[in-house]
Amino acid sequence: MLVGLAxxxxxxxxxxxQLAWLGAGLAALxxxxxxxxxxxxxxxTAIALLGTMFLLRHDTRLLxxxxxxxxxxxxxxxxxxTIELRGVSQIGPAVIGxxxxxxxxxxxxxxxxxxxxxxxxxxxxxxSVTVTALGALAAVAAFAxxxxxxxxxYRASDGGEAPGAPSPAAPSGAPTSPAE
Amino acid sequence: xxxxAAAGLIAALASGRPELALLSLPFLVFAGAGLILxxxxxxxxxxxxDRTRLLEGETxxxxxxxxxxxxxxxxxxxxxxxxxxxTLEPAGVVAVDLPAGAEARVxxxxxxxxxxxxxxxxxxVHARDPLGVTTWEGRLGRRLHLRAxxxxxxxxxxxxxxxxxPFLGTHVARARGEGxxxxxxxxxxxxxRVRQINWRATARRGAPQVNERHPEHSSDVxxxxxxxxxxxxxxxxxxxxAVRAAAGLARAHLARRDRVGLVxxxxxxxxxxxxxxxxxxxxxxxxxxxxxxxxxxAWRNVDSIPLRVLPPGALVLAISPLxxxxxxxxxxDLRSRGCDLTVIEVSPLDHIxxxxxAADAVAYELWRLQREALRARLQSLGIGVAVWGRDGTLGxxxxxxxxxxxxxxxxxxx
Numbered sequence: 001m002l003v004g005l006a007x008x009x010x011x012x013x014x015x016x017x018q019l020a021w022l023g024a025g026l027a028a029l030x031x032x033x034x035x036x037x038x039x040x041x042x043x044x045t046a047i048a049l050l051g052t053m054f055l056l057r058h059d060t061r062l063l064x065x066x067x068x069x070x071x072x073x074x075x076x077x078x079x080x081x082t083i084e085l086r087g088v089s090q091i092g093p094a095v096i097g098x099x100x101x102x103x104x105x106x107x108x109x110x111x112x113x114x115x116x117x118x119x120x121x122x123x124x125x126x127x128s129v130t131v132t133a134l135g136a137l138a139a140v141a142a143f144a145x146x147x148x149x150x151x152x153x154y155r156a157s158d159g160g161e162a163p164g165a166p167s168p169a170a171p172s173g174a175p176t177s178p179a180e
Numbered sequence: 181x182x183x184x185a186a187a188g189l190i191a192a193l194a195s196g197r198p199e200l201a202l203l204s205l206p207f208l209v210f211a212g213a214g215l216i217l218x219x220x221x222x223x224x225x226x227x228x229x230d231r232t233r234l235l236e237g238e239t240x241x242x243x244x245x246x247x248x249x250x251x252x253x254x255x256x257x258x259x260x261x262x263x264x265x266x267t268l269e270p271a272g273v274v275a276v277d278l279p280a281g282a283e284a285r286v287x288x289x290x291x292x293x294x295x296x297x298x299x300x301x302x303x304x305v306h307a308r309d310p311l312g313v314t315t316w317e318g319r320l321g322r323r324l325h326l327r328a329x330x331x332x333x334x335x336x337x338x339x340x341x342x343x344x345x346p347f348l349g350t351h352v353a354r355a356r357g358e359g360x361x362x363x364x365x366x367x368x369x370x371x372x373r374v375r376q377i378n379w380r381a382t383a384r385r386g387a388p389q390v391n392e393r394h395p396e397h398s399s400d401v402x403x404x405x406x407x408x409x410x411x412x413x414x415x416x417x418x419x420x421x422a423v424r425a426a427a428g429l430a431r432a433h434l435a436r437r438d439r440v441g442l443v444x445x446x447x448x449x450x451x452x453x454x455x456x457x458x459x460x461x462x463x464x465x466x467x468x469x470x471x472x473x474x475x476x477x478a479w480r481n482v483d484s485i486p487l488r489v490l491p492p493g494a495l496v497l498a499i500s501p502l503x504x505x506x507x508x509x510x511x512x513d514l515r516s517r518g519c520d521l522t523v524i525e526v527s528p529l530d531h532i533x534x535x536x537x538a539a540d541a542v543a544y545e546l547w548r549l550q551r552e553a554l555r556a557r558l559q560s561l562g563i564g565v566a567v568w569g570r571d572g573t574l575g576x577x578x579x580x581x582x583x584x585x586x587x588x589x590x591x592x593x594x
Contacts, residue, residue: 044183044184048187051188054200062198062199065202066205068203069202069205069207070206072207073206073210076181077210077311084312087272088257089271090275091274092274092276092284094277099255099277099308099311103210103311106206106210109209110206110208110209111206113205113206113209114202121198132193132196135201139193142208145212146208149215150215
């Protein structure tokens, strides 16, 4: 998938193709390091590099960005899943399939949402302070809503926890080694 | 993921390139969807053992079941907490996918690497929402106890006690009385039974002669387990073997109607007063399962042991690797107080290999010679020393001790 995304950029990078090649190589290296060392930061670095490489394309049409972003999301999720399941000695039959299916569905929906946004942006290409401010406000509002939702969920779980239910913790890929 | 989305949005605003915002949008949607879909999991889990008592080397099946009582699918990673010497197969974490209302069962093969009291459970559980955005972790289930009994050696030969108790047993007493073992012939006296008359001796000597016999008595046996120090390698340690020996000796002596007691002499002191019967065997084995090396600087001597635990005339079987000065001092002290004592030396040589250099080899050889000198010193005090190696059986070693105790070199000063 990484090769496919990188080739999309390299094919249309023109004079910056060498830079695109370099970026693709670095992203592949960072992803490999992340997977081998179990480092989520290295995976995120690879994703950020691939995302930045998208700016090297000459074709400035926006319609390719949503599937590209969905591809980045899938790479990130699959890599995170690989890292999380590294210490697992036995994996149930539906574990990988269920999560990958859910991630694919969300990626498809988000690609559609991004495509709709791209269409909206393309329809009104003029840039103004008002539009930029509105966009910034919308982004901050969405971000704040998600963060608030997360905080509320954690706080609620910390307080009235049902007996026997596991308590929430920060997401972590490191498996527990339970030998006493 | 949120950080990536935020970085993309900020970069898009800063650079004026909407592509970056569009690239970030899937990440934002994913994180939002994950948080919206994530509901607190309602899980129930338990560990079950198909049996709670086994012999060391055997395997018990620990079945873990986990049920999702919530409304959403969760991905669960679970691992039972286990004690140090318990191996679980599959080792590590097991991941299962649980739709709403579903139950999963995972069978772990629990294998105690040595005797002792082990524990399985509770379960360390990590639950993730369907997208893996949120993780819950906690412990579920109870802690179950598993007792692995030591494998005992079948002993035909035991150390014969010098003194016996005047109660029915299987040891041939030195005293003369009613019994089976022939002792001597003496002239008939008033009160002797007619069935005791030795007619051949009477015919030869011309006067009634009767047979004298040794009665079969029981004895008091105290097992002294040295837990000051042990030598250990990957395959096991001297304490493992010492406990096996103690269990085997206790079973064999109790089967011969001896009163058997136990003193766990080390950093901590535990004891069981001598008693007879199957109940005492289980008491001793339970006490042995709890024995462990407890590091301590405390200097203990024979005065630390209660008098009632060491009955007069009891045969004391000290099971020790003879690695700690305090245990050596204890056996010499016991012997100097007139105790009928035998040391079963669980050899640490099998667990310690010499180092790679020539100096290491010399040091190892010196240490081995020191141990031989110590053994000779103990034997000169009249203490029989049975050396028991890892691959050997205890029976022949005890036969050697009996031979030593019968020999002229051994003057039992009891």
